[in-house]
Amino acid sequence: MIIEHQQQLTQAVLDVMQKTPNPRLREIMVSLITHLHGFIRDVHLTEVEFRDACAIIAELGHLTNDTHNEVVLMAGSLGVSSLVCLLNNGDNGNTETTQNLLGPFWRLNSPPTKNGDSIIRSPTEGAPLFVKAKLVDPDGQPIVGAEIDTWQSNSEGLYENQDEAQADMNLRGKFTSNENGEFWFRTIKPAGYPIPTSGPVGRLLIAQERHPFRPAHLHFLAFKEGFKTLISQVYFNDDPRLETDAQFGVTRALIGNFTRHTNAAPAPDVTGEWYNLDYVFKLERGEAKLPRPPIK
């Protein structure tokens, strides 16, 4: 098609997209062009803005390496990661799900840990926290013998691989669910933390007067053949930033009922305040597949 007017351009591109042999790629490209051209018309994108946008996208790539992924950070900061998660879980977005974002800090080979043991592997400040969780199938029956990784930040918001002061694998563990589908362990109450702000994501947050913090949370990854691998985070109900998570990860289903106590200490060395969490993860049937660790 020889283009005589801007209005014809979109149709000319769509005509080409329609010839894509692979049906799924065709569907994606036709919809992408429709929305992308619509967006450009909607905001009447200027030439300067277009050049800036291209530079930002290139910068996202340039800043991405083995230890940092600015592309994923931007996807999270625009709510794209959460939308993809919520659309593809909970019966394809129709019901509540305990699936959530993986985040950058999951590592392979967390240390196998017995139920009831602590995941504190070097001196770590923070209120004691006793976690008990249960895995159930879609019928509510316990999932026995699943492997569950847990990982979290310390009370300063740092994961062990960001912090020289923590032992390797501190606040990480690998548990196995018992005959009731349960696993349990001792840890400390973590703190929320800021996402990296040195690149385009940080500049966007400043331009929008958004803080960079994620509310405090525990991470979980549960693996069992026959079930879609559960990737989850449970958020602290007392965190003031639950409604303003920089990554839009908090859903109602994932706000844990963390309970503060000041007496009836559950271990002889616990004095003062301590917390407990009881939580149930519902897994969907599907393919058990481990993700690739996001960073090295």
Ligand SMILES: [Fe+2]
């Ligand atoms: Fe995290």
